[in-house]
Amino acid sequence: MDNPEHKGIFDVGTATHSLVLEDDHSKIRALDFADWRTKAAREERDAAYAEGMVPLLEKDYLVVKAMRDSVAAHPVARLALTGGKAEQSLFWQHDTGAALRCRPDKLDLESPIGPIVADLKTAASADPRKFGKTAFDLGYHQQDPHYRDGIHAVTGARPDFLFILVEKQPPYLVSVVELDAEALDLGRAANTRSIHTYNHCSATNEWPGYPQSDPISLPAWATREA
Numbered sequence: 001m002d003n004p005e006h007k008g009i010f011d012v013g014t015a016t017h018s019l020v021l022e023d024d025h026s027k028i029r030a031l032d033f034a035d036w037r038t039k040a041a042r043e044e045r046d047a048a049y050a051e052g053m054v055p056l057l058e059k060d061y062l063v064v065k066a067m068r069d070s071v072a073a074h075p076v077a078r079l080a081l082t083g084g085k086a087e088q089s090l091f092w093q094h095d096t097g098a099a100l101r102c103r104p105d106k107l108d109l110e111s112p113i114g115p116i117v118a119d120l121k122t123a124a125s126a127d128p129r130k131f132g133k134t135a136f137d138l139g140y141h142q143q144d145p146h147y148r149d150g151i152h153a154v155t156g157a158r159p160d161f162l163f164i165l166v167e168k169q170p171p172y173l174v175s176v177v178e179l180d181a182e183a184l185d186l187g188r189a190a191n192t193r194s195i196h197t198y199n200h201c202s203a204t205n206e207w208p209g210y211p212q213s214d215p216i217s218l219p220a221w222a223t224r225e226a
Contacts, residue, residue: 008036008045012064012168013122015054019068020120020166021086021106029053030061063168067122070172077164077176080118084108092153098195102150107159115159117147126165126175135163135179141187142194144179149188 018024029048033041035057048055056064071077084107091101106118123134135141144161152158160178167173179187201207 011054011056012060015056015061015064016067016122016166017087017105017120018054019064020071021081023068027052027054028061028064029055030058031055032058034059066170067166067168067172070174071120071164071166074164074174074176076162077118077174079111079113080108080116080162080164080176081106081120082108083111084116084118090150090154092150094195096195096199098199100146100150100195102147104147104151107151109155109157109159115151115157117151117159117161118164119143119147119161120164120166122168123165124168126167126173128165128175128177131163131165131175131177132183135183139187141179141183142190143187145184145188146191148184149191 015028018027031041031044031048033044036042036045045055071081086106087103088107089101089103091099094100104117105120107116108118109115119140140163144163148159148161163177163179165175165177
């Protein structure tokens with residue numbers, strides 16, 4: 001079994017996507033253990049992984065269902081997630097020839113309010129005022145225009161992009177947010193730079209990382225305290 005502990009980091013998010021996007025319980029296995037510390041718990045967890053299932057502690061499964069219910073109770077989130085197709089892969093070619101792809105959580109080209117991409121994020125906080133920093137730190141300002149541009153290239157549609165945030169703690173608050181035009185411009189510019197970098201690396205077969213050797217100084221406070 002390859003590193004089930006690492007997989008566990010993503011299991012709650014994977015299960016939440018399955019329930020919220022498709023109401024699909026078939027790949028989730030809720031196990032009645034307090035934690036994964038016992039041998040019996042680990043064996044059942046690993047057996048679930050081996051069968052392609054997502055193992056969750058029963059208490060975590062209840063949290064996932066509560067998040068699902070909270071999203072369903074939010075009128076805008078519910079509308080954005082009701083129709084369309086979930087996790088459909090799209091492939092296209094950039095003007096430079098680079099092969100690109102995306103996989104929207106939910107894409108609805110026939111929504112009554114116009115084409116929509118809905119992207120579900122579980123979060124410590126769904127407070128819209130905190131989302132700008134999170135979006136920049138995690139690259140969501142690049143994800144958004146990348147998906148928009150890809151969907152336009154494949155379908156001709158120009159969808160709105162809605163981030164649906166749901167908190168992982170009671171009362172599982174939900175918010176729906178959109179990035180503004182400035183954020184999209186910054187993200188699109190960053191994407192263009194990344195594509196050109198990728199093309200250059202592909203053409204030269206050189207994939208630079210950090211320098212092999214770089215002199216490093218201690219922080220200024222270390223000198224003051226010496």
